[in-house]
Amino acid sequence: MNNLLPILKVQAKKNPRDLEAPERYYLQAVKNGNTNLERLAYLISNQSTVREPDCLAVLHAFVHNMLDELSQGRVVQLGILGNFQIGVNSEGSDLPEDVNRSNLKRVKLNYRPGSRIQKQINQLDFQIKAYEAE
Template sequence: MVHLKPLKRSNPQDAEVPDKYYAKAVGNGVTDLHRLAHLIANQSTVRKADCLAVLQALQHNISDELGQGRIVKLGDFGTFQVGVRSNGVDTEEEVSQNLVKSAHLNFRPGRDFQSLLKTLSYKLVG
């Protein structure tokens, strides 16, 4: 169940418009690599230490591949890709790496996660 809280926001394009409230998804705890390794070990014949080693190697290799500019596809899980935000310039010739303001990760969920997103349930929390 996804927890929601009300969030009051103003309209940045029109300060005269009254503020509105929106639903904002909030975290309900954290699951780290150790917890994932524990869960996987309980669902298989693989020991927690082995699961943790594989998950840490996966994390390391995804990071390395993204650092090389590669798109990382993890089957039905989804796809990771580096994206950037940059300043705009008038001509194509002016584009350079110096325009990059920041980098971020894009995640495109696979089919299973897309299906999950369509069937989520929600709970308003105070």
Template sequence: MNLHNSLSISLKIQERIDPSRRDEPAKFYVQAIQTGKTDLRRLAYLISSQSTVRQADCLAVLDGLVLNMMDELSQGRAVELGDIGTFRVAVTSNGSATPEEVNVSNIRFSRLNYRPSRVFKKWLKTLNFSIMS
């Protein structure tokens, strides 16, 4: 897999107060600057321009991937996408004193967890960063 990482990811300096320690002074942190978004149509275009597959066909496959991922995740399965990584549904819930008191109303929210593959983890270590002034 050929990964492009010659460009530098821009960072900004952000002052923040730790919500769990409001009495302490704010600290300064770096935060990655998002320069835009790429959607499924753009990915389909990029894939089609790098192969013999038409953009409409790429988009249809990506749309199918999304729908099937949601279906598999809703059945309690983790979805492993090779060199991309693994997705799974997780929940955060309120505790109860006894097991009998636990029910679905204990769930505060659900989220999608992502665990990057070894390829993505290795790629993350090669990124270049620069702080914008």
């Protein structure tokens, strides 16, 4: 692990249910770039005897097979990493016979971290940036 701390910023937000209410202040995680499969392959290859192209090939195969398993309605269980499962948001109908694909609003990927990862995330230290009015 490195010594960089994830950053949280103070963010003002209106209450969507009561737009006349005063703003309240919340902590919001700040994105600090992206990591792609190539970067992960590079990092893994530097921590093992497996070459970078081989790591990348395994990661690509992993993504392909994970998508295939999810498309069959399976929960993909990855041990300490956690579980992935397809989820949906839909609009309701008054009668069950009125429900069809047009009720579907959004398909999403649900992730539930394994207990070890959740514990480590809960123990993270953060750098908090002060509120900056816009």
